[in-house]
Amino acid sequence: MTEQPLVEISALDISFTTKSGRVDAVRGVSFTMGRERLGIVGESGSGKSLTARCLLGILPANAEVRSRHIVFDGIRVDTAGEAEMRRLRGRRIGMILQDPKYSLNPLLTVSQQLCEMFSIHRVGNRAEARAKAIDLLRAVGFTDADRVMASYPHELSGGMGQRAMIAMMLMTDPDLIVADEPTSALDVTVKLKVLDTMDRMVRERRMGLVLISHDLNLVAAYCDRILIMYRGRVVETLNSPDLAAARHPYTRALVDSLPRLDRQVDRLKTLDRGADWTRWENAGA
Amino acid sequence: MLEVSRLSFSYAGRHGPVPILKDISFSVPRGGAYGVIGESGSGKSTLLRLLSGLARPVEGQILVDGAPAVRWSGKMRRRVQFVMQDPYASLHPLKTINSALGEPLRIHGERDIPARVEKALAQVGLDASFRFRFPHQLSGGQRQRVAIARALIINPEIVLLDEPTSALDVSVQAEVLNLLKDLQEERQLTFVLVSHDLAVVAHMCDRASVLHSGSIVETLEARDLRAGNCSHPYSKELMASARVGLPALEVEQ
Amino acid sequence: MPAQPTLATTGQLAGSAPRSALQAALLRTAEACADIWASRLTRVGIVLVAMMVLASLAAPLLTPYSPTTTDLGARLLQPSLSHPLGTDDLGRDVLARLLYGGRATFAIVFGTLVLIVPLGLLVGVTAGFFGGIVDVVLMRLTDIFLAFPRLVLALALVAALGPSLFNAIIAVALTSWPAYARIARAETMTLRRADFISILKVLGASRPRIILFHIVPLCISSVLVRATVDLAGIIIITAGLGFLGLGVQPPYPEWGAMVSEGRRFMQDQWWMATFPGLAVLAVSLGFNLIGDGLRDVMDPRA
Numbered sequence: 001m002t003e004q005p006l007v008e009i010s011a012l013d014i015s016f017t018t019k020s021g022r023v024d025a026v027r028g029v030s031f032t033m034g035r036e037r038l039g040i041v042g043e044s045g046s047g048k049s050l051t052a053r054c055l056l057g058i059l060p061a062n063a064e065v066r067s068r069h070i071v072f073d074g075i076r077v078d079t080a081g082e083a084e085m086r087r088l089r090g091r092r093i094g095m096i097l098q099d100p101k102y103s104l105n106p107l108l109t110v111s112q113q114l115c116e117m118f119s120i121h122r123v124g125n126r127a128e129a130r131a132k133a134i135d136l137l138r139a140v141g142f143t144d145a146d147r148v149m150a151s152y153p154h155e156l157s158g159g160m161g162q163r164a165m166i167a168m169m170l171m172t173d174p175d176l177i178v179a180d181e182p183t184s185a186l187d188v189t190v191k192l193k194v195l196d197t198m199d200r201m202v203r204e205r206r207m208g209l210v211l212i213s214h215d216l217n218l219v220a221a222y223c224d225r226i227l228i229m230y231r232g233r234v235v236e237t238l239n240s241p242d243l244a245a246a247r248h249p250y251t252r253a254l255v256d257s258l259p260r261l262d263r264q265v266d267r268l269k270t271l272d273r274g275a276d277w278t279r280w281e282n283a284g285a
Numbered sequence: 286m287l288e289v290s291r292l293s294f295s296y297a298g299r300h301g302p303v304p305i306l307k308d309i310s311f312s313v314p315r316g317g318a319y320g321v322i323g324e325s326g327s328g329k330s331t332l333l334r335l336l337s338g339l340a341r342p343v344e345g346q347i348l349v350d351g352a353p354a355v356r357w358s359g360k361m362r363r364r365v366q367f368v369m370q371d372p373y374a375s376l377h378p379l380k381t382i383n384s385a386l387g388e389p390l391r392i393h394g395e396r397d398i399p400a401r402v403e404k405a406l407a408q409v410g411l412d413a414s415f416r417f418r419f420p421h422q423l424s425g426g427q428r429q430r431v432a433i434a435r436a437l438i439i440n441p442e443i444v445l446l447d448e449p450t451s452a453l454d455v456s457v458q459a460e461v462l463n464l465l466k467d468l469q470e471e472r473q474l475t476f477v478l479v480s481h482d483l484a485v486v487a488h489m490c491d492r493a494s495v496l497h498s499g500s501i502v503e504t505l506e507a508r509d510l511r512a513g514n515c516s517h518p519y520s521k522e523l524m525a526s527a528r529v530g531l532p533a534l535e536v537e538q
Numbered sequence: 539m540p541a542q543p544t545l546a547t548t549g550q551l552a553g554s555a556p557r558s559a560l561q562a563a564l565l566r567t568a569e570a571c572a573d574i575w576a577s578r579l580t581r582v583g584i585v586l587v588a589m590m591v592l593a594s595l596a597a598p599l600l601t602p603y604s605p606t607t608t609d610l611g612a613r614l615l616q617p618s619l620s621h622p623l624g625t626d627d628l629g630r631d632v633l634a635r636l637l638y639g640g641r642a643t644f645a646i647v648f649g650t651l652v653l654i655v656p657l658g659l660l661v662g663v664t665a666g667f668f669g670g671i672v673d674v675v676l677m678r679l680t681d682i683f684l685a686f687p688r689l690v691l692a693l694a695l696v697a698a699l700g701p702s703l704f705n706a707i708i709a710v711a712l713t714s715w716p717a718y719a720r721i722a723r724a725e726t727m728t729l730r731r732a733d734f735i736s737i738l739k740v741l742g743a744s745r746p747r748i749i750l751f752h753i754v755p756l757c758i759s760s761v762l763v764r765a766t767v768d769l770a771g772i773i774i775i776t777a778g779l780g781f782l783g784l785g786v787q788p789p790y791p792e793w794g795a796m797v798s799e800g801r802r803f804m805q806d807q808w809w810m811a812t813f814p815g816l817a818v819l820a821v822s823l824g825f826n827l828i829g830d831g832l833r834d835v836m837d838p839r840a
Contacts, residue, residue: 257459259488362742
């Protein structure tokens with residue numbers, strides 16, 4: 001990478017204090033990314049979502065965050081105030097969550113929600129907003145953009161809702177999209193269409209993408225680079241084409257524990273949970 | 286072992302009956318595993334409700350070992366059991382594991398409950414220390430093991446599996462799938478597995494039907510599933526989704 | 539998000555795992571009690587109520603006077619060392635009457651509770667579980683009771699049954715149960731479609747078994763929470779009945795009746811009405827605080 005990195009996270013720790021003691025959810029995570037497609041893969045509780053949310057400053061209130069630095073395009077996110085974060089969120093970093101049912105406001109039309117992004121960040125006037133919204137809806141694959149503009153979220157299917165969400169996030173031409181399990185609420189056949197749409201938009205607009213998922217196959221297909229997280233640590237970083245050659249035993253175990261269409265096995269390999277994988281921390285980073 | 290013939294189901298809507306399942310027929314031999322592949326809205330949940338006796342078909346019949354499943358009481362109940370998708374919702378939050386596993390035995394008035402509960406736990410790979418815990422003290426994978434133990438404790442012949450691993454992490458999924466395979470072999474169980482995951486179905490089942498808007502559009506042997514030999518456009522679409530990322534995972538042995 | 543306890547870590551956890559059903563239940567109860575006790579306001583409520591209940595039970599130890607023996611030579615005395623809360627118009631010690639009167643008040647409160655919780659649960663859970671015509675009939679019945687103002691209905695009932703402690707309990711209970719039926723019904727409606735209820739059906743459990751052993755235990759907590767908050771209201775209705783002379787019959791003391799008797803002397807002998815009034819206030823407050831605490835612990839949604 002010759003350009004200045006888009007995101008730089010160094011020595012990030014996130015912990016929670018609960019009734020039963022302190023929980024270290026993210027431990028010493030560091031990575032840099034440019035305008036590329038970065039996948040973060042891990043099982044539930046691995047800290048993958050927290051790491052990404054930290055970039056937008058939308059962690060739960062009881063989270064304790066420590067880091068050497070978190071930088072987004074030259075801006076120190078870790079020391080930024082709430083006002084500065086608001087300018088970043090939505091304007092320069094867009095976020096796509098798991099279920100459009102919950103991330104779209106059920107009382108507003110698609111048009112209202114898309115144009116609102118424009119007015120919040122004062123990007124342009126209403127006519128411009130509307131024109132842009134229609135453009136984007138067409139770009140994400142709606143042939144009847146005018147009808148979609150006038151509809152409410154409940155009138156859209158899950159896949160349509162998620163595509164509308166993508167369009168909404170693109171209204172302000174952000175530099176980075178964070179997609180947290182964007183397709184796990186969708187049916188398998190719809191999943192690919194949504195991911196293809198997202199992928200096309202990210203490439204065309206030369207944006208960065210952070211794709212968080214538990215699905216190794218999916219991330220391998222849609223990302224350039226993959227971070228594997230386990231218990232709050234990045235255990236391995238690799239380029240997607242090299243996934244088959246992963247060295248870390250945890251990554252290997254993840255790959256081997258999936259039932260696969262192209263290979264018949266009698267028993268699936270399981271994880272040896274006693275192994276001390278975290279000692280391999282940041283290997284290959 | 287299980288024979289389903291011309292099963293239909295619909296519910297009364299405002300503008301006449303709304304069909305959910307149309308003309309479903311298949312049969313599963315004893316010890317076999319049959320897959321049903323479908324997405325949300327395909328009618329797969331309704332199919333399982335019919336097979337488990339939670340709902341009655343409008344037309345058609347279900348034969349369990351040659352006997353029509355009409356009156357779901359006593360003996361018939363014990364022959365067919367159900368493991369549901371969400372291990373967080375399928376256990377009573379206020380009952381200990383001991384109580385959850387003992388309940389089927391108490392319902393059927395059986396004896397020797399503590400010993401059988403302990404044995405059932407051991408069979409799904411949980412030690413005796415789990416007996417008196419509450420569901421919230423268990424992980425998703427452990428809960429699903431308890432749900433499997435509960436279904437098996439009254440020795441059913443047919444087990445209906447509704448996406449048994451889709452709420453679990455992949456490494457836990459492998460453990461649960463291995464467990465199900467072992468138990469099936471050990472007890473000659475007949476499985477009906479509903480899933481949207483072709484790889485899981487191909488791993489577990491001998492044959493599978495693709496269910497789409499209430500009808501079976503295609504029935505495939507496991508080897509066809511693996512090879513991608515299918516003719517219906519919807520099956521092809523499913524097949525394409527299931528193969529995403531596979532090239533990247535090609536391992537040079 | 540702690541790492542999931544897995545098979546590999548069960549060895550360590552086994553040490554703390556309960557080894558019998560009784561132990562598991564005790565552990566759970568202890569945890570719940572610790573949670574309830576953790577809130578300061580709830581502690582205040584528990585202490586307040588516990589003190590008043592204990593004091594009324596221990597009345598003979600705390601006061602040398604009888605609550606019913608009149609002493610016309612000592613009528614309307616101001617609070618003093620020998621009569622800490624003064625005496626009433628018949629020369630009876632107000633503290634003694636307050637302590638003994640608590641027995642009647644608490645008897646009505648707990649008697650009502652014992653009647654309304656099972657009744658409300660039974661009606662509500664049955665309506666919610668079966669739905670259809672059963673639901674319609676039972677819920678219209680509760681609506682009829684809900685439509686009347688509680689005090690007015692209680693008055694009518696006591697007037698019809700005749701004034702006595704027992705009838706007051708019946709009257710208050712009959713006016714209070716519909717709210718509990720509604721809560722239990724709402725809970726049941728969401729529960730009856732739950733996966734674990736479907737599984738029970740597949741296992742062959744009978745409907746009474748599902749209702750009694752599986753649904754009712756889940757409804758009890760919200761009904762109990764509602765009941766503790768409601769107790770304050772029940773005390774006030776009880777006092778209202780007493781105030782109107784329809785509760786406990788003279789000469790036996792009851793807080794509401796005491797306020798009523800003291801009303802005539804409010805101008806010059808303030809202590810006669812004030813102290814029983816304060817007692818009603820304190821107990822209502824105590825129950826309210828306990829109810830709030832219980833709700834926070836048992837119902838994380840609120």
